[in-house]
Amino acid sequence: MQVVKTAHALSQALATQDAIAFVPTMGNLHAGHIQLVELAKTKNACVVVSIFVNPLQFGANEDLSNYPRTLDADLEKLKAAGADIVFTPSEQEMYPDFDASTHNTHQSITINLPSVANELCGAARPGHFSGMATVVLKLFNLVFFNGAKTRVAIFGKKDFQQLFIIRDMVKQLNLPIEIIAGDTRREADGLAMSSRNGYLTSAQKLEAPRLYRALGLLVDAVKQGRTDFPALETQTTQFLTQLGWVVDYISIRSAETLLPATNADLKLVVLGAARQGTTRLIDNIEFTLKPN
Amino acid sequence: MQVVKTAHALSQALATQDAIAFVPTMGNLHAGHIQLVELAKTKNACVVVSIFVNPLQFGANEDLSNYPRTLDADLEKLKAAGADIVFTPSEQEMYPDFDASTHNTHQSITINLPSVANELCGAARPGHFSGMATVVLKLFNLVFFNGAKTRVAIFGKKDFQQLFIIRDMVKQLNLPIEIIAGDTRREADGLAMSSRNGYLTSAQKLEAPRLYRALGLLVDAVKQGRTDFPALETQTTQFLTQLGWVVDYISIRSAETLLPATNADLKLVVLGAARQGTTRLIDNIEFTLKPN
Numbered sequence: 001m002q003v004v005k006t007a008h009a010l011s012q013a014l015a016t017q018d019a020i021a022f023v024p025t026m027g028n029l030h031a032g033h034i035q036l037v038e039l040a041k042t043k044n045a046c047v048v049v050s051i052f053v054n055p056l057q058f059g060a061n062e063d064l065s066n067y068p069r070t071l072d073a074d075l076e077k078l079k080a081a082g083a084d085i086v087f088t089p090s091e092q093e094m095y096p097d098f099d100a101s102t103h104n105t106h107q108s109i110t111i112n113l114p115s116v117a118n119e120l121c122g123a124a125r126p127g128h129f130s131g132m133a134t135v136v137l138k139l140f141n142l143v144f145f146n147g148a149k150t151r152v153a154i155f156g157k158k159d160f161q162q163l164f165i166i167r168d169m170v171k172q173l174n175l176p177i178e179i180i181a182g183d184t185r186r187e188a189d190g191l192a193m194s195s196r197n198g199y200l201t202s203a204q205k206l207e208a209p210r211l212y213r214a215l216g217l218l219v220d221a222v223k224q225g226r227t228d229f230p231a232l233e234t235q236t237t238q239f240l241t242q243l244g245w246v247v248d249y250i251s252i253r254s255a256e257t258l259l260p261a262t263n264a265d266l267k268l269v270v271l272g273a274a275r276q277g278t279t280r281l282i283d284n285i286e287f288t289l290k291p292n
Numbered sequence: 293m294q295v296v297k298t299a300h301a302l303s304q305a306l307a308t309q310d311a312i313a314f315v316p317t318m319g320n321l322h323a324g325h326i327q328l329v330e331l332a333k334t335k336n337a338c339v340v341v342s343i344f345v346n347p348l349q350f351g352a353n354e355d356l357s358n359y360p361r362t363l364d365a366d367l368e369k370l371k372a373a374g375a376d377i378v379f380t381p382s383e384q385e386m387y388p389d390f391d392a393s394t395h396n397t398h399q400s401i402t403i404n405l406p407s408v409a410n411e412l413c414g415a416a417r418p419g420h421f422s423g424m425a426t427v428v429l430k431l432f433n434l435v436f437f438n439g440a441k442t443r444v445a446i447f448g449k450k451d452f453q454q455l456f457i458i459r460d461m462v463k464q465l466n467l468p469i470e471i472i473a474g475d476t477r478r479e480a481d482g483l484a485m486s487s488r489n490g491y492l493t494s495a496q497k498l499e500a501p502r503l504y505r506a507l508g509l510l511v512d513a514v515k516q517g518r519t520d521f522p523a524l525e526t527q528t529t530q531f532l533t534q535l536g537w538v539v540d541y542i543s544i545r546s547a548e549t550l551l552p553a554t555n556a557d558l559k560l561v562v563l564g565a566a567r568q569g570t571t572r573l574i575d576n577i578e579f580t581l582k583p584n
Contacts, residue, residue: 007466015441108406109464112422115400130404141466147441149307172401174299174433 001079003086007142010087014143019045019150022143024136027051028068029077032185032193036154037081039182043152048143049078050087052094055103056110057131064103068198087143094138110134113165116258120161121273121282124248129165136166137173144177151177158184158192160271160284164258184283186212192283204276207243211272212283214240214250218270219287222252227263240274248273248280255286266291293371295378299434302379306435311337311442314435316428319343320360321369324477324485328446329373331474335444340435341370342379344386348397349423356395360490379435386430402426405457408550412453413565413574416540421457428458429465436469443469450476450484452563452576456550476575478504484575496568499535503564504575506532506542510562511577514544519555532566540565540572547578558583 004010014020021040025033029051040047051074058064071088078086091098097106110130116122117129144151155163167179185193189209200208214236221232229252236250252261255269271284296302306312313332317325321343332339343366350356363380370378383390389398402422408414409421436443447455459471477485482501492500506528513524521544528542544553547561563576 011468107464109425109461110404112402112404113400133401138466141468145437145466145468147439149439169401172399174430174437176303176433176437 001075001083001086003075003088005088005090006093007089010085010142011146013085014046014048014146014148017046017146017148019043020048020144020148021045021152021154022048022050022139023083023154024050024052024139026053026067026195027074028070028195028198029074030185030193030195030197032156032158032182034077034081035185036156036182037078037083039180040152040154041082043150045150045152046084046148047082048085048087049083050089050139050143052087052089052135052139054131054135055091055095055098056105056107056135057128058103059125059128062125063196063199068195087139094135107134111137111169114168116161117165120249120251120253120258120271122161124273124280129162132162133165133169137169137175140175140177152180153177154180154182156184157181157286158194158283160269160286161258192281194281196279196281199279200276204279207245208276208281210240210243211245211274211281212285215270215272215283215285218250218252219285222268222270223287223289229261236272240272244276246275248275250274265289293367293375293378295367295380297380297382298385299381302377302434303438305377306338306340306438306440309338309438309440311335312340312436312440313337313444313446314340314342314431315375315446316342316344316431318345318359318487319366320362320487320490321366322477322485322487322489324448324450324474326369326373327477328448328474329370329375331472332444332446333374335442337442337444338376338440339374340377340379341375342381342431342435344379344381344427344431346423346427347383347387347390347395348399348402348427349420350395351417351420354417355488355491360487379431386427399426403429403461406460408453409457412541412543412545412550412563414453416565416572421454424454425457425461429461429467432467432469444472445469446472446474448476449473449578450486450575452561452578453550484573486573488571488573491571492568496571499537500568500573502532502535503537503566503573504577507562507564507575507577510542510544511579514560514562515579515581521553528564532564536568538567540567542566557581 021043023036053067095105111133122129190212191209233250237247240247250272252270254265255267266289269286273282313335315328345359387397403425414421482504510528525542529539532539542564544562546557547559558581561578565574
């Protein structure tokens with residue numbers, strides 16, 4: 001496994017690769033990430049993993065400085081999983097005008113996204129998805145634009161809205177990259193694995209799986225024929241709020257457009273974001289209704 | 293010479309090319325365009341020319357519908373110049389959700405540019421440079437993202453601000469594409485060649501070279517030591533206005549940052565945009581001062 005820190009070294013390492021499978025991450029890797037790397041391994045390609053905590057996608061009051069950075073442990077896990085190349089750029093490498101004291105990236109050319117980027121997680125995190133999309137486009141250009149003819153990028157379904165936006169960007173910007181979605185890896189109690197789970201106290205961690213279970217009850221209700229989606233969303237929000245959660249949103253959406261679900265939609269997704277203390281957890285469940 | 297209309301056919305035509313030199317155009321080709329194609333021919337590469345009048349970079353009150361479309365003549369000129377592949381996509385091909393009745397592209401993922409895109413030509417044409425950058429990025433992805441290892445794109449210096457923005461985008465988005473600038477081709481009287489010259493009446497065409505000559509006088513004044521740039525700009529604006537021009541801007545800028553020039557700048561550019569009747573002409577002159 002080769003670890004490269006610069007765009008130039010990455011370009012050299014990839015110059016002879018005809019097939020690349022890429023897993024972008026922010027590090028602090030858990031079994032969910034490793035599952036994505038294992039998925040990449042099935043593609044008969046050079047498996048490239050990036051580790052970069054992207055300042056451009058963190059808001060001013062978010063956890064950029066505290067975001068867990070565990071590079072040595074991450075590299076061990078990636079080696080064990082069979083990654084071929086790990087790209088660990090500095091902030092200055094990704095953003096040449098980066099200002100370390102203010103965390104200002106000075107990235108003035110960014111991706112402007114459709115309004116769906118301002119809903120759900122985007123409502124609570126203004127600019128988050130634009131910053132995410134911008135760094136993903138930069139990483140795609142660095143990883144795939146070296147002459148490879150097979151280009152696969154892998155994203156987890158846990159970040160459903162992120163996955164949706166990436167797929168849309170790839171289509172709208174004519175990027176010849178196949179996007180593959182990896183299933184959400186869960187703890188035995190159902191909690192979706194996330195780097196931010198490490199912020200939870202042990203009491204919060206006991207309560208945390210409730211978000212997934214509440215979404216599951218919502219799915220059951222819709223599958224059983226309930227079509228009063230706003231009422232169902234409010235009900236789930238109230239349920240979680242009574243148990244001490246601070247709910248950002250609970251939403252039933254079309255899995256194809258990410259617009260609020262209508263009775264005509266068959267491919268659906270329920271999504272939720274809620275806080276335990278200061279820790280914001282997200283989860284979602286995709287499901288399909290049978291046509292009447 | 294192969295003419296392809298779809299992204300898929302383009303991808304197939306380019307799949308075996310190791311080196312590509314690309315000249316994006318909006319058609320209605322004149323000797324200035326052909327000079328760019330000849331420059332591309334010197335690169336020992338497959339020369340790809342695109343012809344696409346991009347709705348996304350035209351404002352609501354601009355000349356999209358009237359923009360001259362002369363495909364047959366263009367193809368003849370390109371064949372004579374030795375182009376290898378000409379890409380002539382439809383609006384639907386570039387923008388799958390294109391609405392022909394409203395010219396709405398429904399391209400909801402676009403390039404967000406720094407504030408320099410709102411100055412000079414951008415002040416009179418809101419959204420123009422974002423639309424231009426977006427389609428250029430899409431074309432780059434379609435043309436260069438097929439596995440080629442040598443990637444050159446050629447733009448004319450007549451559209452100095454456009455060239456500046458493209459260079460900035462390539463750098464900020466980590467696109468491994470070499471941008472080469474082609475000199476402005478001029479008529480014998482100095483008028484910069486442009487598709488929009490075809491809109492001029494014969495009387496306007498006689499007056500049109502005055503813009504270039506006025507910029508030349510401005511350059512002379514700065515070279516002779518004048519440092520009162522705003523006064524010089526106003527003087528040139530008044531001079532042209534008295535002769536019946538409607539001046540959008542006359543501006544002395546750093547050629548490196550495109551910010552208003554200061555006395556410390558040595559690499560400069562004077563740029564102007566002014567109308568003869570309803571026809572908007574632009575021109576510029578780059579020059580270098582000797583250090584004191």
